[in-house]
Amino acid sequence: MTEEIKKLFQERLGRYQAAISLEPTDRIPIAPGSNYFAEVFSGNTHQETLYDPQKWLEAEMAFAREFPQTDVLRDNRLWGPSLDAIGLQTYKLPGKDLPPDDQFQFVEQEYMKADEYDLLIEDPVDFMFTRWLPRILGEYNGRAEPRSYMAFLKAGLAQAQFVQIMRNRAMRLEEECGMPQPMTGAFVAPFDALADAMRGLTGVIMDTFRQPDKVVAACDRLVEEMANFALNTADPLKRYPIFVPTHKACFLSPEQFDTFYWPSFKRVLEILTSAGYKIRAYLEGDWGPHWHHLLELPKGTIICDIDNQGDIFQAKRDIGHHQCLAGGIPDSQFILGTPEDVRKRVKELCDTLGQGGGFLIGGGCNIPHTTRPENYHAMVDAVLEFGRYDETVKPLPKDTAGPVNVKAFDFPKKLTPWEVKKKEIGGSVPGDENLIQEPWDRLEAMAYAWLWQWTM
Amino acid sequence: MSGSEDLGSLPQLLADLDEERAIVVVKEALGAGESALAITRAAERGMRLVGQHYEDGTYFLSGLIMAGEIFKDILALVMPSLEEELVGEESGRVLVGTVSGDIHDIGKNILTTALRGFGFTVEDLGVDVPPEVFLEKVDSFQPDVVGLSGLTSASYKSMRRTVEVLRGSPQQPDGLPIVIGGATVDEEVAAFTHADSWTKDAMEGIRIIQQFVDERRHARPLPASPLD
Numbered sequence: 001m002t003e004e005i006k007k008l009f010q011e012r013l014g015r016y017q018a019a020i021s022l023e024p025t026d027r028i029p030i031a032p033g034s035n036y037f038a039e040v041f042s043g044n045t046h047q048e049t050l051y052d053p054q055k056w057l058e059a060e061m062a063f064a065r066e067f068p069q070t071d072v073l074r075d076n077r078l079w080g081p082s083l084d085a086i087g088l089q090t091y092k093l094p095g096k097d098l099p100p101d102d103q104f105q106f107v108e109q110e111y112m113k114a115d116e117y118d119l120l121i122e123d124p125v126d127f128m129f130t131r132w133l134p135r136i137l138g139e140y141n142g143r144a145e146p147r148s149y150m151a152f153l154k155a156g157l158a159q160a161q162f163v164q165i166m167r168n169r170a171m172r173l174e175e176e177c178g179m180p181q182p183m184t185g186a187f188v189a190p191f192d193a194l195a196d197a198m199r200g201l202t203g204v205i206m207d208t209f210r211q212p213d214k215v216v217a218a219c220d221r222l223v224e225e226m227a228n229f230a231l232n233t234a235d236p237l238k239r240y241p242i243f244v245p246t247h248k249a250c251f252l253s254p255e256q257f258d259t260f261y262w263p264s265f266k267r268v269l270e271i272l273t274s275a276g277y278k279i280r281a282y283l284e285g286d287w288g289p290h291w292h293h294l295l296e297l298p299k300g301t302i303i304c305d306i307d308n309q310g311d312i313f314q315a316k317r318d319i320g321h322h323q324c325l326a327g328g329i330p331d332s333q334f335i336l337g338t339p340e341d342v343r344k345r346v347k348e349l350c351d352t353l354g355q356g357g358g359f360l361i362g363g364g365c366n367i368p369h370t371t372r373p374e375n376y377h378a379m380v381d382a383v384l385e386f387g388r389y390d391e392t393v394k395p396l397p398k399d400t401a402g403p404v405n406v407k408a409f410d411f412p413k414k415l416t417p418w419e420v421k422k423k424e425i426g427g428s429v430p431g432d433e434n435l436i437q438e439p440w441d442r443l444e445a446m447a448y449a450w451l452w453q454w455t456m
Numbered sequence: 457m458s459g460s461e462d463l464g465s466l467p468q469l470l471a472d473l474d475e476e477r478a479i480v481v482v483k484e485a486l487g488a489g490e491s492a493l494a495i496t497r498a499a500e501r502g503m504r505l506v507g508q509h510y511e512d513g514t515y516f517l518s519g520l521i522m523a524g525e526i527f528k529d530i531l532a533l534v535m536p537s538l539e540e541e542l543v544g545e546e547s548g549r550v551l552v553g554t555v556s557g558d559i560h561d562i563g564k565n566i567l568t569t570a571l572r573g574f575g576f577t578v579e580d581l582g583v584d585v586p587p588e589v590f591l592e593k594v595d596s597f598q599p600d601v602v603g604l605s606g607l608t609s610a611s612y613k614s615m616r617r618t619v620e621v622l623r624g625s626p627q628q629p630d631g632l633p634i635v636i637g638g639a640t641v642d643e644e645v646a647a648f649t650h651a652d653s654w655t656k657d658a659m660e661g662i663r664i665i666q667q668f669v670d671e672r673r674h675a676r677p678l679p680a681s682p683l684d
């Protein structure tokens with residue numbers, strides 16, 4: 001990495017981290033969490049983005065060169081082959097299930113039945129292997145057949161490849177473009193894990209009326225699982241926030257949110273922030289009735305992306321003094337508006353949301369695929385015109401390296417820890433036990449985490 | 457208690473989202489010989505109360521979903537008798553579907569259930585519906601209004617294409633109203649797609665559809681607007 005690139009990386013990361021913490025910086029960061037425009041900027045189809053990591057990376061690097069004022073870059077999060085290896089039923093992919101230039105889509109169904117709550121609560125891993133995974137992994141039918149075994153073998157190999165792809169792109173973006181990530185690692189709220197990929201929205205809403213205690217108990221049971229997955233996938237150096245999209249909160253009344261969504265979600269947020277991480281939360285839909293709860297978390301720990309449907313100016317009044325806010329430009333303006341429309345909107349946002357810091361400009365949880373390039377340029381130009389604070393303030397990235405402290409449970413979770421295995425083989429080994437234990441437990445932790453990624 | 461008194465409690469039970477008691481009342485009413493139409497109208501009044509709760513911010517989408525499920529359960533119980541009683545009494549005909557490339561359907565399903573509750577005959581084409589299928593169904597179903605649903609911003613182009621195909625066909629009746637709906641649509645999207653109207657909200661969608669139906673059927677005596 002050249003000194004110039006290193007300096008650029010530190011400038012961008014420092015600016016981003018300062019805004020998250022509501023601390024002073026030189027200007028409003030241009031830091032969308034999901035930049036779908038960047039995915040297709042080089043003319044890639046959606047299929048190419050998902051299936052061709054080289055084309056995906058090249059598109060991102062071309063975007064970073066064209067729009068150097070962008071402070072973070074992340075768009076795609078899937079690699080098609082790792083989903084195909086196990087026959088994932090919960091996604092339709094471009095080029096495979098959809099035309100190559102369509103966006104991937106989630107297929108929500110009742111993959112968990114209404115009478116299976118006790119199974120999930122008592123033994124989630126057993127529930128997964130015997131009930132849930134056979135329904136969502138088309139290549140695994142739950143029986144001891146060669147094809148089912150091969151599905152998991154392929155999945156493990158694909159996962160290792162995908163980790164390498166993500167590591168490689170993050171490294172090249174950092175070292176060749178000086179570009180940080182907006183977030184690393186992810187989880188969903190326990191209620192969303194239940195509602196997205198298990199019961200479906202209609203199913204879980206019915207459950208909140210018909211068997212509310214089970215819904216609460218299931219969400220409680222999923223707290224550690226979601227925190228475990230998040231910490232397994234997070235940046236070990238804690239430079240970048242952990243990502244959480246929120247999917248079903250906007251459909252719930254305040255009473256339902258307070259009963260079913262928030263308590264377990266809050267506990268996950270507390271575990272992760274106590275471990276030293278920040279969180280980037282997409283408050284999807286209209287979170288207006290619910291976002292006051294973000295005041296219950298420590299100041300400057302949760303970036304709140306406000307969606308198109310939310311009133312970002314109200315969010316500023318309600319929580320902008322306590323948590324960083326992101327967003328402000330409607331999708332339809334990026335796609336159908338004019339550069340002058342965008343300039344006016346950015347000025348309005350800078351004059352209001354930008355006051356006092358703690359604001360990241362962008363769209364409603366994304367920059368849309370079909371953004372007109374001139375509108376993205378207009379956003380950048382307008383931020384440079386109206387969104388500057390004090391140019392002499394150049395915060396450095398925070399020193400966040402260090403151990404990840406998790407007090408709430410025995411992290412990382414494993415199905416068969418080395419201690420259990422050791423007993424099975426007689427209680428001791430003749431050689432250096434550490435050389436055996438460390439990889440055994442690391443692989444167990446990775447495999448355990450793998451099971452939970454299908455809730456997202 | 458007589459059957460009709462029990463039936464009188466149905467609107468409030470549905471409005472309170474009391475599924476168990478609402479179904480008991482419906483079954484008892486059917487057993488007591490109440491007409492399917494009377495039961496459906498009572499349920500409609502309950503749905504109207506739910507709609508009011510939604511509009512005044514007491515209920516959220518979760519309330520509409522639950523109400524919709526209860527209403528579907530009631531319709532399933534009364535449907536065989538209802539079809540005989542309802543001939544010639546429909547409030548209007550509506551064709552709905554989620555446009556090509558989009559598979560989201562929560563809002564569309566709520567709209568469909570509510571429209572049926574208010575006496576509309578609805579043909580729901582499901583999701584990811586190509587423009588040509590809409591065209592074919594407009595020809596065979598003869599709707600008063602077409603509703604295009606979509607959530608993703610990618611659906612804007614599909615909506616526009618569907619409107620083009622429908623308007624471009626020489627067989628289509630002049631002025632067939634097309635309404636677009638979805639959480640991200642707005643005036644700009646409506647202008648882009650050349651739709652006649654737009655909504656982000658199922659209850660508002662019913663109001664818009666009712667208005668278009670009234671305009672097209674002004675010569676016929678109409679039932680009272682479900683939202684009066």
